[in-house]
Amino acid sequence: MRDQSNIAQLDKGQSSKRFSNLFSLILALLAGCLVFAVMQGIHDNYGIMLPGIVARSGLDYASVSFVIAVGQILYGATQPVFGMLAIKKSNAFVMLLGILFMAAGLIASPFCNSLWSLLLFFGVLLPAGTGALCFGIVMGALAPIIGEKKAAVASGIVQASAGIGDAIMSPLLQRLTDGFGVTLSMPVFSIPILLMLPIVFWLGTKKKKIDKAQPVQVIASDAKKEKLSDILKSAFRDRTYWCLLIGFSTCGFHMSIIETHLFSQYVGSGIPASFASLTLTVYGVFTMLGAVITGFLGQKFRMKNVLASVYGIRILIALAFIFIPKSVPFTFIATSLLGMTGDSTVPPTTGIISNKVGVAKMAVVYGSIFIGHQLGAFASAWLGGIFVSTALGYTALWIADLCLCITATVASFKIRD
Structure with a gap:
C-alpha cells in the first residue's frame, strides 16, 4: 500500500511538473508574440505617421519619405549587427536596447523641425530599435526556453503575430493622429513599447534558469567552422x-x-x-x-x-x-x-x-x-x-x-x- 501511495504521489508530482512546464512554455510564447507584434505594429505604420510629420515638421513629403527610406535600410542592416551583439551579450539585452531606442524615437520624432534631427530620431534611432526586436532576435530569446523541436512551430506563430499587431495598432494610431496629431499619438505609442520591459526581463531570467537546469551541449558542425x-x-x-x-x-x-x-x-x-x-x-x-x-x-x-x-x-x-x-x-x-x-x-x-x-x-x-x-x-x-x-x-x-x-x-x- 505504501509503495502504491508513493507511486501515486510521484505520478502526481510529475503531472504537476509537466503542467507547470507547459504553462511556462505557453507564457513564453505569448510574451515573444506580444513583443514582436507591438514592434511590427509600429514598423508597418510609418505611412500613417507620415502626413502628420510632414505637417508638424514643415518638411516636404519627399524629404520625410527619404527619412523613412533610410529607416528601411537600417531595419535590415542592423539585424546582423544586433545578432552578433546577442551572441556576445544576450537576446534579452538586445531587446532591451531596442525598446529604449524605439521609445526615444517615437517620443522625439514629432518635435523634430529639421531634416537632420528627424533623420536621427525617425530615420535612425526608431528603425534601429525595430531591428533589435526583429524576428531572429525574438526567436533567439524563445528557442532556449521552448526547445529546438518546438521552435519550428513557434516561429510560425510568432510570424503570424505581426498581422495581429497591424490589425490592432493601425486604426488606433490613425484615430489618435487624426484627433490629436502626431505630437500626442507617437509618444502615446511609446507606452506599449515600454510596457515590454518587464516581459523582456522575464524572458532573460527564464532563459538563465533553464540554462542552469538543462545545460545545452554545443556540437561543432561544418557550417560553424x-x-x-x-x-x-x-x-x-x-x-x-x-x-x-x-x-x-x-x-x-x-x-x-x-x-x-x-x-x-x-x-x-x-x-x-x-x-x-x-x-x-x-x-x-x-x-x-x-x-x-x-x-x-x-x-x-x-x-x-x-x-x-x-x-x-x-x-x-x-x-x-x-x-x-x-x-x-x-x-x-x-x-x-x-x-x-x-x-x-x-x-x-x-x-x-x-x-x-x-x-x-x-x-x-x-x-x-x-x-x-x-x-x-x-x-x-x-x-x-x-x-x-x-x-x-x-x-x-x-x-x-x-x-x-x-x-x-x-x-x-x-x-x-
Missing part, C-alpha cells in the same frame, strides 16, 4: 541565389509602397482616413492567411512555382492600382489581396534556401537576401516621395512596381530547386 565569406561566395555562384535576390528586392519595393504610401494614396483619392486605416487592419489579417496558404502549398507543389505565382498575383494588383478608380469597395478588395501576397513570399523563399544550403547556413544566406529586400524598400519609400511631389504621382510608383513584379515572376520560374 565555415567562414561567412565562404558561405556567401558559394551562394553568389548559384543562379538560384540571384533569382531569389531579384524577387526579394522586388518584394521590399512592393511592401514599402503599402507601409509608406498606401494610406496617403487612399486619403488623397477621397477615401476617409478612418476607413483607410481600417483597410490596414484587413491587410494585417490577410497577411497571416497568405503566409499559411503558401506554406501549405509549398509542401504540395514546387516552391519556385508557388513563389512565382505570388509575384504574378502582384502584377494583377499593380495593374488594378494603375487603371481602376479608387473607391471604398476597391480599397477593401485591393488591400485584402495585398495582404494575401504580403508575407506569402517568405515560406517558399526560406524553403528554397533551406533546401539549397541547409538549415545551419540558412540564416546567413537569408540575411544577405533580406538586405536586398530592404534596399528595394528604400527605393520605394524614396522614389514614392519624389513621384508624389511631382506630377507623376502614385501611378508612376505602381508602374515601377509592375515592371519589377514581372521581372521577379520570370526570375522565380528560373529557380533551380
